[in-house]
Amino acid sequence: MMNKIEEFNVDEFLDKVTETKRIFRQSLEKYGKEPQCRQTMEECAELIQAINKFLRYPNDKHYANLIEEIADVEIMLYQLKVMFNIDDDQVFAFKVEKAKREQERLKKL
Known part of the structure; x- marks a missing residue:
């Protein structure tokens, strides 16, 4: 039996x-x-609601909704990057800086 890595088709994924x-x-x-x-x-607001519901009532229904709302927000983030000509490297640079700051905060705890 093949595992998921062996079954993964890169060309199909890229398509x-x-x-x-x-x-x-x-x-x-x-x-x-x-x-x-x-x-x-609107999608960000719906994600906030989904997080709140899942934290208060952790069940399969709210978990599935949380996943769906995360997908919706990720789609909209992609569209924002396209609209405003922002590439992934620009966003990643900010993530790296924020990770460095968080790492410093964690060291102080």
């Missing part, structure tokens, strides 16, 4: 990623920047 990005770029073109920014805010 799915490319197609998914194409679809969300089309969505951005169709609806425009401002409506998509408003949608991003």
Whole structure:
């Protein structure tokens, strides 16, 4: 029996990623920047609600909703990066700096 790593098809994965990005770029073109920014805010609010519900009532239903809302926010973050011409390296640079600051805070504890 093959494990998941052995079953993983890189070409298929890349095709799915490319197609998914194409679809969300089309969505951005169709609806425009401002409506998509408003949608991003709405999705973030829904994620906040999902986190609150899962923390209060940890069950399969709220866990599944949490996952769905995370996916929605990740999609909208992708669209924000496209809209405002922000590449992953720019975002990653900020993540590295924030990780360094967090590491310093953790050392002080």
